[in-house]
Amino acid sequence: MKLLNTFALIAALLCAVQGQYRGTVQLVRSGPFSSSYSAGIVQIYYFSSSSSTLRWGNICFDSSFGSTEASVICNQLGYNGASGYGRTGNTSSYGTDRTATILAGINCAESSYLTLEQCNVTTNISSSCTSDSEDVYVSCYTTRIWNNPYSGQIRLVGGTYSSYGRLEVYCNGQWGTVCDHSFGATDARVACRQLGYSDYSTYTGNLAGSSSQPIWLDNVICSSSSNCLAYCESCPATQYHNCRHSEDVALGCEFKSTFTPSSNTLSTCQFADTEASIITSIFNSIGAIIGGVIAGIFVCIALIVAIPICICCCLGVGIGAAVRGSNRRTSTNVAVPPPAYDQKPPPAVAYPATGYDVEKSPQQDHSQ
Numbered sequence: 008m009k010l011l012n013t014f015a016l017i018a019a020l021l022c023a024v025q026g027q028y029r030g031t032v033q034l035v036r037s038g039p040f041s042s043s044y045s046a047g048i049v050q051i052y053y054f055s056s057s058s059s060t061l062r063w064g065n066i067c068f069d070s071s072f073g074s075t076e077a078s079v080i081c082n083q084l085g086y087n088g089a090s091g092y093g094r095t096g097n098t099s100s101y102g103t104d105r106t107a108t109i110l111a112g113i114n115c116a117e118s119s120y121l122t123l124e125q126c127n128v129t130t131n132i133s134s135s136c137t138s139d140s141e142d143v144y145v146s147c148y149t150t151r152i153w154n155n156p157y158s159g160q161i162r163l164v165g166g167t168y169s170s171y172g173r174l175e176v177y178c179n180g181q182w183g184t185v186c187d188h189s190f191g192a193t194d195a196r197v198a199c200r201q202l203g204y205s206d207y208s209t210y211t212g213n214l215a216g217s218s219s220q221p222i223w224l225d226n227v228i229c230s231s232s233s234n235c236l237a238y239c240e241s242c243p244a245t246q247y248h249n250c251r252h253s254e255d256v257a258l259g260c261e262f263k264s265t266f267t268p269s270s271n272t273l274s275t276c277q278f279a280d281t282e283a284s285i286i287t288s289i290f291n292s293i294g295a296i297i298g299g300v301i302a303g304i305f306v307c308i309a310l311i312v313a314i315p316i317c318i319c320c321c322l323g324v325g326i327g328a329a330v331r332g333s334n335r336r337t338s339t340n341v342a343v344p345p346p347a348y349d350q351k352p353p354p355a356v357a358y359p360a361t362g363y364d365v366e367k368s369p370q371q372d373h374s375q
C-alpha cells in the first residue's frame with residue numbers, strides 16, 4: 008500500500024513537472040512532440056473506456072470530425088483555428104503515430120469553442136477507428152489567439168503544454184502577470200473556465216515573469232459564478248501590488264467531469280473588462296451618493312441638535328448678564344467715576360549716577 012502511494016506520488020509529481028493534465032492536447036510528428044508544432048497528428052491526455060488511468064492517445068478521423076472540430080483543437084493549442092485537417096493515412100507529412108486511439112465521435116457545436124471539453128466525445132472506440140492510419144491530424148494557422156488581444160484577455164505562457172503556464176493578463180496595451188496573494192481555487196477555476204476548461208489542476212509553480220513585465224493583478228477574489236477573470240478584478244490603470252515576479256501565478260487547467268463544461272468562446276470575455284469597469288464605476292457612484300446622503304443626514308442631525316443648544320446657551324448668557332446688571336444697579340446705585348485719563352505718571356525714581364552697588368542694599372551701605 009505504501010509502495011502504491013509512493014508510485015502515485017511520483018506519478019503526480021511527474022504530471023506536475025510535465026504539466027499534462029486530463030484533456031491536454033499536443034501535436035506529434037513521427038513520434039516526438041514539440042511545443043513549437045502548429046501542425047501534426049493530434050494526441051490527447053485522457054482515459055480509455057476500460058481504465059480511469061490517464062494516457063496519451065489519438066483521435067479517430069470518423070464521420071463526425073470536420074473543420075469545426077479541427078478549429079477547436081487549434082484554439083485549445085492557442086492557435087487561431089485550423090487551416091487544414093485530415094486522416095493521417097492520407098498524408099506522409101507527419102509519419103505514423105503508434106499510440107492507441109482514445110477518443111472518437113468528436114462533435115463541436117461552435118468553431119469558436121476553446122477546448123474539446125466543450126464538444127461531445129466518446130471513449131468507446133469502434134473497430135474502424137483502431138488503425139493508426141485513422142488518426143486525426145490538424146494544421147493550425149500560426150497566428151496566436153492572443154495576437155490581437157483585448158483588455159482582460161488571459162493566456163498561459165512558458166509551460167510545455169498549452170494547458171499549463173504562467174497566467175498572464177492583457178491590460179493597458181501590455182501583457183503582465185497575476186500575483187498569487189489570496190489567489191485560490193475559485194480564482195484558478197474562473198481563469199481556467201475563461202480558457203475553456205472546466206477546472207484547474209494547479210495554481211502553483213515557478214514560472215516567474217520577466218522584470219520588464221508589469222504585475223497587473225493582485226489579491227484577486229472571484230465569486231464562483233464568474234466566467235471571466237475581469238469580473239473578479241478588472242484591468243487596473245496602473246500597477247498596484249506588493250508582489251515580486253517569484254509570486255506570479257502558474258496555472259494548470261484540465262477537463263473535470265464533476266464540473267459543467269465552460270460555455271466560453273474566443274469572444275466571451277471580450278467586453279468583460281469594460282463591463283466590469285462600468286459596474287465598478289456605477290457602484291462607486293452609488294457609494295458616493297449614499298456616502299453623501301449619510302454625511303448630509305449627519306450634518307442635519309448635528310445642526311438640529313446644535314442650534315437649540317446654542318439658542319439655549321445664548322439665552323442663558325443673556326438672561327444671566329441681564330440679571331447681574333440689574334443686581335449691580337440695585338445694590339450700589341453709585342455712578343462709576345470716569346477713568347482718570349488726566350492723571351500724570353508718578354515721578355521716576357532717581358538712582359545715583361555712579362557708585363551704586365546692586366549687590367548691596369542701602370542699609371548695608373549705612374552700617375559701613
Ligand SMILES: [Ca+2]
Nearest residue numbers: 065104106139
Ligand atoms: Ca495511432
Ligand SMILES: [Ca+2]
Nearest residue numbers: 188225226249
Ligand atoms: Ca498583495
